[in-house]
Amino acid sequence: MIYHHLAVLVHRQAEKYGDKVALKYRDYQTAQWIPVSWKQFSDIVRVAANAMVALGVKEGENIGIFSQNKPECLYTDFAAFANRAVTIPLYATSSPAQAQYIINDAQIRFLFVGEQYQYNAAFSIFGFCQSLQQIIIFDRAVVKDPRDVSSIYYDEFLAMGEGLPHNEEVEERTSRASADDLANILYTSGTTGEPKGVMLHHSCYLEALRIHDIRLVDMTDEDVSMNFLPLTHVFEKAWCYLCVHKGVQICINLRPADIQTTIKEVRPTLMCSVPRFWEKVYDGVQEKIAETTGIKKTLMLDAIRVGKIHNIDYLRKGKTPPLMLRLKYKFYEKTIYSLLKKTIGIENGNFFPTAGAAVSDEICEFVHSVGINMLVGYGLTESTATVSCFENEGYEIGSVGTVMPDLEVKIGENNEILLRGKTITKGYYRKPEATAAAIDKDGWFHTGDAGYLKGNQLYLTERIKDLFKTSNGKYISPQALETKLAIDRYIDQIAVIADQRKFVSALIVPVYGYVKEYAKEKGIEYNTMEELLQHPKIVALFRARIDTLQQQFAHYEQVKRFTLLPEPFSMEKGELTNTLKLRRPVVSQNYKEAIDKMYEDN
Template sequence: MESKPKCTCLPKFVVKSDARLRAQLDQHLADAKIDDLATIIYTSGTTGDPKGVMLDQGSLKHLFKIHEMRLKVDSTDRSLSFLPLSHIFERGWAYFMMYSGAHNYFLQNPRTVIDVLPRVKPTLMCAVPRFFEKTYQGIQDETSRWPAIKRVFFKRAMAVGEERLKYVTANKPIPAVLRLQLAFYHKLVYSKLRRVLGGEIRFMPCAGAAASTELLTFFHSAGINIKYGYGATETTASVSCFKDYGFDLVSVGEIMPEVDVKISPEGEIMVKGNTVFRGYYKKPVETAAVLRDGWYYTGDAGSVKAGGHLVMSERMRDIMKTSVGKYVSPQRIELLLGQDPLIEQIVTIGDDRRFVMGLIVPVYDRIDALARELRLREQPREDMLKDPKLIQHLNERFISLQTSLQPHERMVKFTLLPEPFSIEKGELTSTLKLRRKEISRIYKDLIEEVYSS
């Protein structure tokens, strides 16, 4: 006799197993404790070996609580997740979406996010500053091709949006005349910019790296509400973020409710509260170095302004000291120069050196266009990036961008790289943060060549 496969249809299987599984689930819930380990998330490892951050159920519970007190999210919201779930930013957000009953769409390939946005039409989406930088540059490229009168109209619309932003950040009512102007430009300009992000965005949490004031101003002026903030894996994500009104664009937002922050005598940001982690997995020495008397020492330099606005200035270990004893903030230089549309990525070097130099990944198609404009001869890219005429032109351009810096802070020399920094080569973390030590190691010979020339 021919054997027949033994199978059970899903509805019958669910009915049969439901009572048994329900009993097991009830027992698990009864046994659960607030201090049970919930997850171990490994840090991005920008400065050394990754460490396993142990977060308990209480940390996640308070993550939900403080975000619910700051952000309005409900079951009508749609969130698009494209950042790595191995990172607390997107992981914590995904948990919060489930807690809030919102719809969360997970994107397999982050490179397709721009194509997917019009289909999902998210109302919420987490992003890192690099996403906004690329979006901003794309908008600038598009508007640069417009007729002069259209560019003037766009500039006027953004100026009106920036005027509105002044009232928003000051937490003051917007005058009636300005509201009429905003309504006019919304239909013709702002709505089209918002369409790039799907058209229905309410707000976008943003963290993971420094964002320039100019970048935040542009998007907020277009009515795109970036909730810029600051946090760490060790604090179960958010320590601070922008409110809807009364936020300070030079800060990383107002400190979250039920989170305590103070600044050490050395200027280090310290965090205390129920979202602070319990320690690093099997690393008691490293845990003791950053957890003292309930305070987590973040390793970030910063200050707290009036009203609880947190300012994060630099990773303390990233601050460079030149050979003549001058302290230099690489982030400040990189943010300033990174606004140049010719620069894709930049890392500054200067520790124990006479002056600051830069490793620059240019935007290659724009550099090609500039080479044609300068009438450089046809040559391989690597040779073209070393062309004296191109280097001189860029040097003059970069000098003009650095006038606000002290002489010892300025990038004096630079070299253009033929390939971008990447995750695969170990130069970037999974969240696109620069791994400075690894970059310095990989380009050691090139750096020495620049300093000896």
């Protein structure tokens, strides 16, 4: 396999695939998916690379991309690489203050923005960012501020590169491109403290492509990938580069909330997602089973039982299922499983990488039982995504899969997972102290995650920094409890509280629709959501469900008290990071009163 530098990858693929479709994006006016061929992809990247020279982009310069998922994100990325420039993605949901920090830290002169929100945020901080010279706007529908005299639209930017006036300069820069060049700086939003810019060099991506080729042998240029997670996130970014390398068609989902519509329009064979996506699938099936009766219910339950034996007890272990079991499975495959997959939009599914949070055993078992090949994995921004992932056979439920080829993993003090290899970051941008704290003198990167190895299978136990110590001296892992309780169909979000407290409590954001339905069934009257969530019958419902789910935990680890919240945790209030992880210090601060109340009279 030839590994082309990202500076030339799109052009080499265009030579190979020509008019074959490389990308698709949705036109919201016509609800049509617009195809972009490999040749067009390559041509646009060349024009954009020339336009960057016209703008004055220098080799090694940092360029910002502040947008939701759009084809322009990829055009800009690859055009920058052709110029040996560095791209820095900002989450589309970033606040003006977050954007300001990154622009100033990375000294960004040119910022590419997506839609109105990103433009407004960027323009509002223009005066506070000394390095910032120009905003380039992807979406033509964006209305510019009347005071704005410098911003241009992307089509105007591309016009500067039409006819390739600076191609000699671009070609010369590309010829100097090396694996040692910096490709991206990915700012981790951090559950504590200010963001850190993780430096990923081209060597990190080239190695990631190589080891994924060894692991993901089923991935071919016949596959269609749904780009659902933000391209700002290392998981989706590295995945999309892998798709380009493999010749896989990428369908770009603009708005995360639209995924249930767009996935049915595209019906992809591949899609990276987070466990929450599969939790919702599981909830939907459980709800369907709950409201079904008679023979239909019996068949649904039997289908899951048969699938578990066939896929998990036999195929997972590399064993051939007995004939009767195979026949039964085939029957359910043609009926129940195929209907479920069609309803989701994944009946053409090949495999579905899933990471970003812990996957509960129940969800993992269920998804594999119904014949969906979910590849659970574990990775970090600092490791260019994948550290470990499931293989088609031999995966262990409860693990995060087998360690990737040629990546060194060892367990250090406090059971901390340590990593060493070519995909590991060389450090944090302009933060030598943070780099020295994370990478020891022997080159081992300290992940902050605790776990253990069983052969080559990696298991996570907890996030070391997040371990809570109760005032009785007992250690609690909040994620383990949150992962377990979050599978309940009535629970949308949960924050476990225990640090320096006498016992464990929780703040719970319910699925409001289900709670309202339950109230209707039970004839509970209420005026506000707050009133409903304090009703004894609703509190009792949650108490019973929580107690059932937490049975396997030691008594001191169980949630003793909880508060149901009338509004969800949000990024606006600073309670969630851009990747929707809880910022525990902010949650503790914002809900101090509610938390203190749970510890009264004790």
